[in-house]
Every structure is written in C-alpha cells, then in structure tokens.
Amino acid sequence: MIAQTINQTLRKVPAWPLYILAPIPVVWIYWLGITGELGVDPAKKIEHQLGLWALWGLIAGLAVTPLREKLGVNLIKYRRAIGVITFFYVFAHLLTWLVLDVQFQNVWADIVKRWYITVGMAGFAIMIPLALTSNNLAIRKMGPVIWRKLHKATYAVALLGALHFLLLVKGFQWEPILYTVAIVGLLAMRVNWSGLLASRKVAET
Structure with a gap:
C-alpha cells in the first residue's frame, strides 16, 4: 500500500x-572553497566531496532494481538521470584532481604508480561509453x-569506485568499508542464489 502510494x-x-x-x-562546494570556508587545502576537500557524491x-x-523487486517502489524512470549525474560528479572529481590538486604535473606517473588512481581512472574509462549511450538514440x-x-x-564501475576509496584512505576507516559493503550487498541482491544452488545440486548429482 505504501509502495503504491x-x-x-x-x-x-x-x-x-x-x-x-x-x-x-558542485557550484556550492566550489563557492565554499573560493570563500575560504574549506580550510587551508580546499582542493582536497572539494575533490573528496565530489568523489563521495559520485x-x-x-x-x-x-538501489533502483532492488527497491522495485523487494519493496515495490519503482524509480526506473530516474535511473538514467542518476547515471548521467553520477558521471558528471566523477568528471568534476577528476578535473578537480587534475587542475587544482596536481595541476597537470606528473599525471601519467601518478596513474601508473598509485593504485587508487589507477583504479579510479579505470572506473572513469568504463563510464565514458555508458554516459555517451545514455540516450534514446x-x-x-x-x-x-x-x-x-x-x-x-x-557493476564494475561501482566495485572500482569502492576499491578506489578503500585504497585512498590511510589506516583503518569505517566509511569506505561501509560503502563497499553497501555496493557488494546491492550487487549480491541481483544474483539468483536459489537458481545457482539448484544448478550446483544438479551438477553434483
């Protein structure tokens, strides 16, 4: 009844x-940086926040598919917009790193040497064809x-995004772990576990 409403x-x-x-x-977080509201290293804070939003x-x-299948809440018509907006935030995150953080210096060296950047760039590369084909044509x-x-x-982009965050942080921190658990959990909800178990039993007989 609630889902129907x-x-x-x-x-x-x-x-x-x-x-x-x-x-x-994006405009708001940059405005905070310009006006000095983000401390001594606004580029890092902007970069981090844009990455979180992505x-x-x-x-x-x-979450769109599990919400429909498990709770009956249909958000399918918003999924394309969510995907395009997510790409926009990832792109803004990348540009902030390139322009404000490293200022286009030693970019390729960082991509090769720093695993979290390698993983992040791989996720961004996969997103490009997805963004370009997110239209009716x-x-x-x-x-x-x-x-x-x-x-x-x-699915691969989401896992790479979680791994990017895990590799980025120093020491043990719960935040990237919780995001990773959420992503893995949402992906696991797509798996037909009963079908897999049934196939395994048939294979064993």
Missing part, C-alpha cells in the same frame, strides 16, 4: 529537473539487448 506520487514527478539540480552542489550516485543507481541504434549488456558495466 509512493509510485502514484512519483508518476507525477519527471526526471528532467534532476539534470538542472545536479550542478548546484559514490552516492553509484549506490543510488544500484543509442538504445535504438544498439538495440535494447546489447544496450542492457553494455550498461551492466555499471
């Missing part, structure tokens, strides 16, 4: 305002079956 309300709310609202947090976007995108050209297969690469 939520779905009826969501039918009246279009996805397009999300694209308009998405840049506001990770939240990945988690939100992964791409679906028509590719066909829905191939398009869905391509966009399952989002």
Whole structure:
C-alpha cells in the first residue's frame, strides 16, 4: 500500500529537473572553497566531496532494481538521470584532481604508480561509453539487448569506485568499508542464489 502510494506520487514527478539540480552542489562546494570556508587545502576537500557524491550516485543507481523487486517502489524512470549525474560528479572529481590538486604535473606517473588512481581512472574509462549511450538514440541504434549488456558495466564501475576509496584512505576507516559493503550487498541482491544452488545440486548429482 505504501509502495503504491509512493509510485502514484512519483508518476507525477519527471526526471528532467534532476539534470538542472545536479550542478548546484558542485557550484556550492566550489563557492565554499573560493570563500575560504574549506580550510587551508580546499582542493582536497572539494575533490573528496565530489568523489563521495559520485559514490552516492553509484549506490543510488544500484538501489533502483532492488527497491522495485523487494519493496515495490519503482524509480526506473530516474535511473538514467542518476547515471548521467553520477558521471558528471566523477568528471568534476577528476578535473578537480587534475587542475587544482596536481595541476597537470606528473599525471601519467601518478596513474601508473598509485593504485587508487589507477583504479579510479579505470572506473572513469568504463563510464565514458555508458554516459555517451545514455540516450534514446543509442538504445535504438544498439538495440535494447546489447544496450542492457553494455550498461551492466555499471557493476564494475561501482566495485572500482569502492576499491578506489578503500585504497585512498590511510589506516583503518569505517566509511569506505561501509560503502563497499553497501555496493557488494546491492550487487549480491541481483544474483539468483536459489537458481545457482539448484544448478550446483544438479551438477553434483
């Protein structure tokens, strides 16, 4: 009953305002940096916050299917917008690192030597074709079956994003661990465990 009420309300709310609202947090965090509200190293704080928002976007995108299947809440029409906005935050995160943090110095050396950067760049590279094909024209050209297969690469992006955060932090910290658990848990909810167990029993007989 609650899910039905939520779905009826969501039918009246279009996805397009999300694209308009998405840049506001980026402008806000940069404004805080410009006005000195982020301390002595604003670039690092902006970079970190944009990375967190990107990770939240990945988690939100992964949560759409489980919410529909487990709770009956249908957010499918927002999933594409969530994905595009997540790419926008990842791109802003990358640009902040390139322009404000390392200032285009020793970029390739950092990518090769620092594992967390290597992993992050791999995730970003995978996201590029996903972002470029997040439109109706791409679906028509590719066909829905191939398009869905391509966009399952989002799962790899989410895992790489979690690993990027785990490798980035120093020492034991709960925050990246909790994000990793959330991502792995959401991916595990997509697996047909009963089917896998049944197949294993058949193979053993």
